[in-house]
Every structure is written in C-alpha cells, then in structure tokens.
Amino acid sequence: MQCTHCGREVRETIHWQKNYKVDYYLLHTGETEWTFFTNLKEDAPPLRYLKLTQPIDIITCVQCYGYPEIQQRLDDDFSGRRSFSGEVAEGAQPTHLLSKG
Ligand SMILES: [Zn+2]
Numbered sequence: 065m066q067c068t069h070c071g072r073e074v075r076e077t078i079h080w081q082k083n084y085k086v087d088y089y090l091l092h093t094g095e096t097e098w099t100f101f102t103n104l105k106e107d108a109p110p111l112r113y114l115k116l117t118q119p120i121d122i123i124t125c126v127q128c129y130g131y132p133e134i135q136q137r138l139d140d141d142f143s144g145r146r147s148f149s150g151e152v153a154e155g156a157q158p159t160h161l162l163s164k165g
Contacts, residue, residue, distance in 0.1 A: 067123055091138055
C-alpha cells in the first residue's frame with residue numbers, strides 16, 4: 065500500500081504491549097451520485113439518496129497527515145463538502161513537496 069499524497073510505502077499499524085504506532089490513516093470514499101428510490105406506495109414521493117458508484121480508499125501517511133491542507137481536504141471529503149477523489153491525479157506530485165527548496 066502507498067500513501068495517496070506522497071506515494072511512499074506505508075506499514076501496518078504496529079502494536080506493542082502498551083501502545084502502538086500508526087503509520088497511515090485510511091479514508092474510505094469514492095465517487096457518488098444522487099439516485100432516486102421509487103417508493104412502492106402510491107402518492108408517496110420517491111426517496112433520494114447518495115449512491116456510491118466507485119469506491120476509493122484514500123491512504124494518508126502520518127507525515128502527510130501533519131499538513132493542515134491535507135487534513136482539511138480529508139475533512140472536506142468526509143463531510144461531503146468537496147470530493148477528494150477527483151483531485152488526485154495519477155502520478156501527480158503533492159504541492160507541499162514542490163514548494164520545498
Ligand atoms: Zn504521504
């Protein structure tokens with residue numbers, strides 16, 4: 065598994081006897097679309113619901129999770145304000161790496 069943002073390999077969470085080390089965070093998201101579910105009862109309005117059409121797992125390593133802008137984008141996706149998936153291009157470099165040095 066690789067971090068969605070920087071592409072580095074992430075490890076499974078390591079557990080010790082009394083504590084543990086988290087290497088990445090997983091956000092289960094995806095493309096969604098509004099769909100109507102026709103109510104079987106006559107005269108009842110159809111039910112509207114958000115259908116997950118293409119599930120996507122966003123993996124964020126602990127380093128990338130430390131960036132406020134990435135946390136904000138994950139939070140936006142989770143709360144439905146803005147989709148994360150549409151903005152992650154294949155092989156694209158995260159902006160925070162390009163702005164260094
Ligand atoms: Zn990363």
